[in-house]
Amino acid sequence: xxxxxxxxxxxxxxxxVEIADxxxxxxxxxxxxxxxxxxxxxxxxxxxxxxxDALAVQLDEQAIEILARQQPVARDLRIVVTAxxxxxxxxxxxxxxxxxxxxxxxxxxxxAIPKGLKGTFVKMGELDVxxxxxxxxxxxxxxxxxxxxxxxxxxxxxxxxxxxxxKVLSDNWKGETTATVDATLASRYHERFADxxxxxxxxxxxxxxxxxxxxxxxIALAVEQQQELGHA
Numbered sequence: 001x002x003x004x005x006x007x008x009x010x011x012x013x014x015x016x017v018e019i020a021d022x023x024x025x026x027x028x029x030x031x032x033x034x035x036x037x038x039x040x041x042x043x044x045x046x047x048x049x050x051x052x053d054a055l056a057v058q059l060d061e062q063a064i065e066i067l068a069r070q071q072p073v074a075r076d077l078r079i080v081v082t083a084x085x086x087x088x089x090x091x092x093x094x095x096x097x098x099x100x101x102x103x104x105x106x107x108x109x110x111x112a113i114p115k116g117l118k119g120t121f122v123k124m125g126e127l128d129v130x131x132x133x134x135x136x137x138x139x140x141x142x143x144x145x146x147x148x149x150x151x152x153x154x155x156x157x158x159x160x161x162x163x164x165x166x167k168v169l170s171d172n173w174k175g176e177t178t179a180t181v182d183a184t185l186a187s188r189y190h191e192r193f194a195d196x197x198x199x200x201x202x203x204x205x206x207x208x209x210x211x212x213x214x215x216x217x218x219i220a221l222a223v224e225q226q227q228e229l230g231h232a
Contacts, residue, residue, distance in 0.1 A: 005066075005070050005072075005076075008062070008066055008070070009066070009076065009079050009080070011062070012059065012062060012063060012066070012079065012080065012083045013079075013083070013139065013140075015055065015058070015059045015062070016059065016083060016086055016087065016090065016139050017136055017139050017140045018055065019052060019055050019056060019059070019087070019090050019091075019094075020090055020132070020135055020136040020139050021136050022048070022051065022052050022055070022094070023052060023090055023093045023094045023097065023132055024129065024132040024133050024135075024136055025048075026045050026048060026049065026052065026094055026097035026098070026101075027093070027096075027097040027100075027125075027128050027129055027132050027193060028129045028132075029041050029042075029044055029045045029097075029101070030042070030045045030097040030098070030100040030101040030104070030125075031100060031121075031122075031124075031125025031126075031128060031129060031190075032125070033045065033100075033101055033104040033105075034100050034101070034103060034104045034112050034113065034121065034125065034186065035113060035118065035121065035122050035125060037104060037107070037108055037109065037110070037111045037112060038104070039104065039105050039108040039109075041101075041104075042101040042102070042104040042105040042108070043101075043105065045097055045098055045100075045101035046098055046101050046102060046105065049094050049095065049097070049098040052090075052091060052094035053091060053094070056087045056088070056090065056091040056094075059083065059087045060084060060087055063080050063083050063084045063087075064084075066080050067080055075207075075210075078206070078207050078210065079207065082203050082204070082206065082207045085203050086139070086200050086203050086204075089196045089197075089199050089200045089203075090196075090200065092192075092196050093132070093193050093196045093197065096189045096190075096192050096193040096196070097193065099185075099189045100186060100189050100190070103182060103185060103186055103189075107182065112182060112186070113182075113183075113186070114168075114175045114179035114180075114182060114183045115175070115179075116167070116175075117164060117167065117183055120160055120163060120164060120167075121164075121186060121187075121190070123160060124157055124160045124161070124187070124190040124191075125190065127153050127156055127157050127160070127190075127194070128157065128190055128193050128194055130153060131150055131153045131154065131157070131193075131194050131197045132193075132197065134146050134149050134150050134153070134197075135150060135197045135200060135201070138150065138200075138201060138204055139200075139204070142204065142207070142208065142226075143223075143226065144204065144205060144208055144222055144223045144226060145223055146201070147201035147202075147204055147205055148223075150194075150197050150198055150201045151198055151201060153194065154194040154195065154197065154198045157190060157191055157194040158191060158194075160187075160190075161187050161188070161190065161191040164183055164184070164187040165184065165187065167183075168180050168183050168184060205222070208222050208226070209222055
C-alpha cells in the first residue's frame with residue numbers, strides 16, 4: 001500500500017514536469033511568433049493552451065484524491081500541497097505565453113513589436129525560454145541550484161521590462177497609441193511569465209526546507225546538503 005502511495009507522489013512530479021515542458025514549447029513558439037509575426041505559430045500556441053489547462057486540472061484532481069484517501073503528513077503532505085500550488089503557477093505561465101501569441105495574431109500581418117524595441121523583446125523572449133527550461137529541470141531533479149539560476153534570470157527580465165517602460169514614457173518615443181499599448185502589454189506578459197517561475201522556485205525551496213522564508217545562506221546550505229547526499 002505504501003509503495004502505491006509513493007508511486008502516486010512520483011506521478012505527481014512527472015505530471016508537473018510534463019506540463020512545464022509543454023509551457024517551454026509554448027513560450028518558445030510564442031516569442032518567435034511575436035518576433036517574426038508568424039501567425040501560424042501563434043495559432044499553435046493558442047490552440048495548445050487548452051491541453052496545458054486540462055493537464056493542470058487532472059493534476060489537481062489527482063492531488064486532491066491523494067489528500068482525501070491517503071491523508072499524508074510531514075514531507076509527503078508538503079509534496080502534495082506544493083504540487084497543487086505549482087500547478088496553478090505553471091498554468092498561468094502557459095496563459096502568459098498564450099497572451100503573447102494573441103498579440104502576434106492580433107497585429108498580423110503587421111509586426112507586433114514596435115519599432116526600436118525588437119532587440120529588447122527578442123532578449124526577453126530568450127530569457128523566458130531559458131527560465132522555462134531551467135524550471136523543468138528544477139521540477140525534474142529538485143536541484144535547488146536551478147532555483148538560484150531562475151531568480152538571477154528574472155532579475156535580467158525585470159531590467160528589460162523597466163527599459164521598455166522607460167522608452168515608451170520618454171519624450172523621444174514616437175510610437176502611436178497602439179504601439180505603446182502593445183509594448184507595455186507584451187513587456188508585462190514576459191515579466192509575469194518569469195515572475196511565476198520565481199514563485200515556483202520558491203515553492204520548491206519550501207519543499208526542500210519546510211520553510212517559506214529562507215535566506216540565501218540557508219538555500220546555499222540546502223544545496224550543499226543535496227550535493228553531499230548525492231555523493232554519499
